[in-house]
Every structure is written in structure tokens, then in C-alpha cells.
Amino acid sequence: MRERDWEQRLAAFVAERRAMPFEWGRNDCCLFAADAVRAMTGDDHAIGLRVHTSAQEAARLVLARGGLRQIATDALGESVPPAMATVGDVVLLMNEGRELLAVCNGGTAIAPGERGMVALGMDAALAAWKV
Known part of the structure; x- marks a missing residue:
């Protein structure tokens, strides 16, 4: 459940991460989403996911956990249609042929990019999870 001041917490998280580049095991898409949830709720759903330091290790971890959709479902419950997503919810997107x-x-949806946070169109969303 979101904290009462979740909007301020999310804004502070976004400000902190705005210029932080993508980094496996620190600021990749999965940990970015988990850290945003932790900022809003205080709950860390990335326990056991902070163990990779490369794309290859991340790919093995995601595969072992059943994919990004399953990782999000295990952490946040059943998904909802992307049209039901509101600010702060986690979304699964397709971008450049990758989830x-x-x-x-x-x-839009925000995620870490090569030079800092990027905004992606919600029209590429495949699923969403309410936070």
C-alpha cells in the first residue's frame, strides 16, 4: 500500500534518478521499477534481484524467474490492462523489440536510459500492475 505522501516520495525518487544512467544491477529497468515502488510504499520487492552486474547475468535471472511479467506479478499481484495504469503504477513495455x-x-512511462531517465509512450505498454 502506498504511503500517504507517496507523490512527494515518487517525485524525490524521480529527481534523484533523473540523470542516473542505466547500469545493470543498480539502475536497470527492473530495479528502477522496484526502487520506485519502495519509494512509494516502503516495501522492497527486489530482494533476490540485486545480484546481477551484467546483461548476461540479468538475462539468466529474468529467465530463471519466468520473465519480467512474472517477476512483476510475483511482486505486485495480477496485472491489469495498461489503460488502467495511473501515475506510480508499474508497466511492462515493448521498446526496440525488448520488454x-x-x-x-x-x-508516458519512465525508465532508465543510457544517459539518464527516458520517457516512453504508454501506447507500447503490454501490462500494468497497480501499486
Whole structure:
């Protein structure tokens, strides 16, 4: 459940991560989404996921856990249609032929990119999870 001041917590998290580049095991899509949830709720759903330091290790971890969709479902419960996502919810997007987890920011979803946070269109969302 979100804390009463979740909006301020999410805003502080976004400000902190705005210029932080993508980094496996620290600021990749899965940990970015989990850290945003932790900022809003105080719950860390990434326990056991902070063990990779490369794309290859991350791919093995995601495969072993059943994929990004299953990782999000295990942490947050059943998914909802992307149209039901609101600010702060976790979304699964397709971007450049790959799935990634992001955080709904209204009409866009935010995720870590090569040079800092990027905004992606919600029209690429495949699923969402209410936080």
C-alpha cells in the first residue's frame, strides 16, 4: 500500500534518478521499477534481484524467474490492462523489440536510459500492475 505522501516520495525518487544512467544491477529497468515502488510504499520487492552486474547475468535471472511479467506479478499481484495504469503504477513495455519494466507517469512511462531517465509512450505498454 502506498504511503500517504507517496507523490512527494515518487517525485524525490524521480529527481534523484533523473540523470542516473542505466547500469545493470543498480539502475536497470527492473530495479528502477522496484526502487520506485519502495519509494512509494516502503516495501522492497527486489530482494533476490540485486545480484546481477551484467546483461548476461540479468538475462539468466529474468529467465530463471519466468520473465519480467512474472517477476512483476510475483511482486505486485495480477496485472491489469495498461489503460488502467495511473501515475506510480508499474508497466511492462515493448521498446526496440525488448520488454522492459517502467513506471507510469501519466501519458508516458519512465525508465532508465543510457544517459539518464527516458520517457516512453504508454501506447507500447503490454501490462500494468497497480501499486
